[in-house]
Amino acid sequence: MTEQEALKWIAELFEEPVENIRPETKQDEVEGWDSLGVLSLMAGLDEEFDILMTEEEMQNLRTVADILEVLKKNGCLS
Amino acid sequence: MKKEPFIDFNGKRIVVTGASSGIGQAISIELGGLGAGLVLIGRNKERLEETAAKLGPAECHILCLDLVNFSEIFSEMKNLAKNVGRIYGLCHCAGIVETRPLTSFKAEKMAGLMDVNLISGLELARVICRRDIMEEEGGAILFISSIYGTVGMAGQIAYSASKGAVIAAARSMAIELARKNIRVNTLSPGLVRTAMTEKAFSVLSEEQVREIEKSFPLRTGTPEDVARAAAFLLAPQNSWITGVDLRIDGGYTAQ
Numbered sequence: 001m002t003e004q005e006a007l008k009w010i011a012e013l014f015e016e017p018v019e020n021i022r023p024e025t026k027q028d029e030v031e032g033w034d035s036l037g038v039l040s041l042m043a044g045l046d047e048e049f050d051i052l053m054t055e056e057e058m059q060n061l062r063t064v065a066d067i068l069e070v071l072k073k074n075g076c077l078s
Numbered sequence: 079m080k081k082e083p084f085i086d087f088n089g090k091r092i093v094v095t096g097a098s099s100g101i102g103q104a105i106s107i108e109l110g111g112l113g114a115g116l117v118l119i120g121r122n123k124e125r126l127e128e129t130a131a132k133l134g135p136a137e138c139h140i141l142c143l144d145l146v147n148f149s150e151i152f153s154e155m156k157n158l159a160k161n162v163g164r165i166y167g168l169c170h171c172a173g174i175v176e177t178r179p180l181t182s183f184k185a186e187k188m189a190g191l192m193d194v195n196l197i198s199g200l201e202l203a204r205v206i207c208r209r210d211i212m213e214e215e216g217g218a219i220l221f222i223s224s225i226y227g228t229v230g231m232a233g234q235i236a237y238s239a240s241k242g243a244v245i246a247a248a249r250s251m252a253i254e255l256a257r258k259n260i261r262v263n264t265l266s267p268g269l270v271r272t273a274m275t276e277k278a279f280s281v282l283s284e285e286q287v288r289e290i291e292k293s294f295p296l297r298t299g300t301p302e303d304v305a306r307a308a309a310f311l312l313a314p315q316n317s318w319i320t321g322v323d324l325r326i327d328g329g330y331t332a333q
């Protein structure tokens with residue numbers, strides 16, 4: 001997956017227009033990235049990429065770049 | 079002082095499933111008469127067009143969709159919204175009923191009822207409640223359940239389970255979606271004589287049917303009775319009603 005495709009996936013997950021999701025975008029700038037959004041992200045990472053995250057690890061994701069980093073570390077980002 | 083109308087949808091678009099006949103058709107007509115734009119979903123294009131013809135000047139779009147093809151629901155609805163604009167609400171009327179005693183219970187029949195009566199409604203809600211699909215100010219979801227989701231009836235184990243599940247799911251959805259200003263309610267009608275209920279009655283004796291009719295203190299219901307209550311729960315003017323199951327049953331459950 002390219003970074004652009006990953007950003008599109010994240011935008012879709014948080015129900016945001018793709019132009020609002022950039023690596024520097026912070027959690028509190030994304031309306032859909034609330035406590036339920038965290039659960040959706042956790043489920044999405046598991047179902048789409050087989051990436052299992054703990055709740056603590058999820059809480060440490062604060063920016064879109066952090067999510068991209070997770071994808072990269074798990075070999076899902078080219 | 080100008081009085082605001084009691085109910086006015088003012089062009090807001092509502093998706094109605096099961097719109098080909100019975101309760102779904104009646105609700106579509108009622109909502110259209112109160113200013114709503116309609117998206118009619120059903121399996122039979124001809125019958126959807128019959129419903130559309132009864133809507134008068136209301137905005138109307140037809141989507142032929144078999145709701146048990148879950149994988150199609152998301153993409154079809156996203157596509158539709160892209161073409162017609164923001165959606166305000168969903169009224170999930172599509173449902174199936176089957177009279178089957180426990181002795182002839184079959185897991186696959188149960189699954190079939192759950193698929194249509196519950197899961198397809200949740201799948202539709204999942205896409206309609208998206209921030210990029212629903213109106214920005216929020217909206218309203220209404221699931222048509224049944225009094226048999228709360229009280230028992232011989233031969234209706236699977237149906238009762240599916241309708242009870244609808245009520246329970248809607249309650250949690252109401253809490254979860256309040257943050258998006260989306261209201262979620264259920265409407266539980268008593269016995270409404272429609273083509274679907276006639277089919278369920280066909281396996282009963284005349285005496286059994288008479289007994290059932292007598293058990294409703296006022297009378298059995300009409301699709302229009304249900305439609306008026308549905309419009310009330312969906313109306314944007316009733317913005318403080320959520321998490322409610324409204325029973326309309328001619329007094330049946332008051333006994």
